[in-house]
Amino acid sequence: MELDEMKQVWARMDLHQDGMEALLRQDFRDRRMDKARSAMRWSLLGQAVGIACWVAFVVFVASFWVAHRHVTHLLVIGLLLHVYGIAGIWSSVTQWFLLSRIYLFDAPVLILQRRLTQLRRFRMVSTLALGLPWWFLWLLVPLVFLTWSSGTDMFAGASGWIWANMAVGAVGTGFSLWLARRLAGRPIKSPWLQRVVDDMSGCTLARVSRQLDEIACFEQE
């Protein structure tokens, strides 16, 4: 059968539409369409709120290390959190920008698919880059807040304990990556956990990169 013959077969074929038409009407009756529209607006607004929170965090941390610049360990911790906050702002702003370029979904297919894949790749990499440091930050962030709110310098009082926890954090980071690689490719019941494992093991990155290659290949062939 030639492709032109297929066109004739296709023209004679029609999908059974009754059920689908009813679905469309039902969606408007249930106001589901309006909810879908507002959900997208909330998503962009959520990103904007996220950026504002990161900016507030950086301003707070900057004022903290400036105020404690004469205490070396507090200055270093403050600067580390400052860098982390700037990375958070950069990640949120980039995601907001990438999201705003795709959210209407009306760009030509290849352009939109490329942008969407780039967004997925960026989101995955930045989530990992901002998530793994929490093996250390769970202790450093409360330490900064405690010093700021009550003037108690936890580090000065229990530096050994804090260094021990930092070491546990380093081991934990390595263990998380090792475990993700071990679990990669195995079926996991929880979709959330499956996504975390795929992200951490590099499976998602490999898949997204493959999709970008496919798009480029389709464009150039």
Place this chain on the structure above:
Amino acid sequence: MTARQHQQRFESLLHEHRRIVFKVAGLYSRSAADRDDLVQEISAQLWRSFGSYDEARAKFSTWLYRIALNVAISQARREHWSEADRFEPLDTHHLETVGGEPIAEQDERLTALYAFIGQLDPLNRALILLYLEDRNYGEMAEILGLSETNVATKISRIKQKLRGQMTAAASTGA
């Protein structure tokens, strides 16, 4: 234009072009339930984007194809589209001919058509859908974001591939 009029205009345009939504959903889903979900997802995205639709920039059908294909391809990619997940033909009760002729009485060409489309990746599937829908190369290029020459080359390659497969199938059957 009031919100009510805006919605009525959208519903009227969508009703007029609903076959496009159904065909795209049918081609990118693996079951009737999948297809219904995809129809809802596409129509929700169309409604989200309708506020920005500018008829001076693109025909409604072109705009609709872009969104419908983008939603369908994104969903296919999100669901880890792989060799194992390739297309399975819809159940026969989901298909009928325009004249109401039962599918069983159609020749095997429809099955062959679906089997062929089933081998294609999501992007080539979009290309073949537009071809089967008798869109001209200019419109296909506008929807996909390719040049007209590129579209023509790809169609020609698909034709060759199909011809090769049919020849191989005929020699195997002989």
